[in-house]
Amino acid sequence: MPQLLEGLFNGISIGSVLLIAALGLAIVFGLMGVINLAHGELMMLGAYTTFVVQNCFKPLGEPWLSYYIWAALPIAFIVAALAGLALERGVIRFLYGRPLETLLATWGVSLILRQFVRSVNGAMVIGIVLFCLLFFGGISILSRRIDWSRIRSWATPIILTLSLGITTAVSILLFKSGQEAITRPWFSARNVDVTAPKWLQGGLPIGSFQVPYARVFIICLTIICILGTYWFLNRSIWGLRIRAVTQNRSMSSCLGIPTQKVDALTFSLGSGLAGIAGCAITLLGSVGPNTGQNYIVDTFMVVVVGGVGNLVGTIIAALVIGTVSYIIGSGTLALMLPPVESLKPLVDLLTFFATTSMAKVLVFALIIAFLQVRPSGIFPQKGRMVDG
Numbered sequence: 001m002p003q004l005l006e007g008l009f010n011g012i013s014i015g016s017v018l019l020i021a022a023l024g025l026a027i028v029f030g031l032m033g034v035i036n037l038a039h040g041e042l043m044m045l046g047a048y049t050t051f052v053v054q055n056c057f058k059p060l061g062e063p064w065l066s067y068y069i070w071a072a073l074p075i076a077f078i079v080a081a082l083a084g085l086a087l088e089r090g091v092i093r094f095l096y097g098r099p100l101e102t103l104l105a106t107w108g109v110s111l112i113l114r115q116f117v118r119s120v121n122g123a124m125v126i127g128i129v130l131f132c133l134l135f136f137g138g139i140s141i142l143s144r145r146i147d148w149s150r151i152r153s154w155a156t157p158i159i160l161t162l163s164l165g166i167t168t169a170v171s172i173l174l175f176k177s178g179q180e181a182i183t184r185p186w187f188s189a190r191n192v193d194v195t196a197p198k199w200l201q202g203g204l205p206i207g208s209f210q211v212p213y214a215r216v217f218i219i220c221l222t223i224i225c226i227l228g229t230y231w232f233l234n235r236s237i238w239g240l241r242i243r244a245v246t247q248n249r250s251m252s253s254c255l256g257i258p259t260q261k262v263d264a265l266t267f268s269l270g271s272g273l274a275g276i277a278g279c280a281i282t283l284l285g286s287v288g289p290n291t292g293q294n295y296i297v298d299t300f301m302v303v304v305v306g307g308v309g310n311l312v313g314t315i316i317a318a319l320v321i322g323t324v325s326y327i328i329g330s331g332t333l334a335l336m337l338p339p340v341e342s343l344k345p346l347v348d349l350l351t352f353f354a355t356t357s358m359a360k361v362l363v364f365a366l367i368i369a370f371l372q373v374r375p376s377g378i379f380p381q382k383g384r385m386v387d388g
Helices: 002-032 039-060 064-090 099-119 122-142 148-176 213-235 237-247 249-254 259-281 293-306 311-329 332-336 341-352 356-373
Strands: 203-206 209-212
Touching (some): 002 213, 039 099, 064 259, 249 259
Antiparallel strands (some): 203 209
16 A cells, blocks of 8 residues: 555656646647647756756855745746747748648757757857847838838848848857857756755655655646646636637637737747746756657647647546556556466566556557547547647
């Protein structure tokens, strides 16, 4: 019984991380019908944002360092939401209704974000900021002209070329300056460690096992995110608009709902939740450029099994998948069975799958079998993707 309780608690805590990530994916994939393979990299951005916030708090010492997590959570949400907004405005909005192109585009974005984290330094950031100021500033100034619609076709390429040329020249000069503070990578390809605050270290002893405070915090954070998401989608004006656009985009547009703003807000909300999930996974271990890839497949499985776009189904699927994966992968289930000769083949089978990677294989096989019976998930729900 103690082993079962410990396995259930650890499984629920892992399922809670999956649930936070799946909430954002359920909004983006479930409500908008967008297959976003860069969702894991948005989690990665949230994790690295937490690392940066922690380093900013370190010079302050205690007791301020113990509270860096409260600053990291909203900042991680904002950073990931802004990255999602840029992705939606720059790429996704041109690909609605074209799932294959969306899948390929977001996969390319995920590769870019991973390489960006490995290579980012002061010179690169200065170049990106300079390019944005030159290009978008030039477009903003020229768009005020009366004849902008007539000159846009040739003015935009010229502004783009000039902005790229100036930015490239400045970046080359910065790299040739040889100043290590500007050219040194901030993170590189190695993993970075985020130390949990002192009040989240240790655990609460219950019987013969200990409940880690960090995992309790993750579970509480998940509950807050669920309640906040439910309230926003069901009680706020913009949540009503999101649901209206999901059900009937054309009619919503005719009724005066700004569908483009709704798309941008929906994608930003889902991306922001991915940033919070990234902040949560820093409490479980080190993070690196490939951190998001460890969760993206599991989160897609959660959304599909729960029912695309259904919040309750996503909650149930995340907790079940997380708990079953941990109980099987840790060998808890094999140890629970009585040493009876008739059960020996089953024990040997469960022992064979008693590793993290093999447990995922077994869970994935069970999910495939489940989808043969209920291909639309636990709670199927109509939405833009289903109607289309």
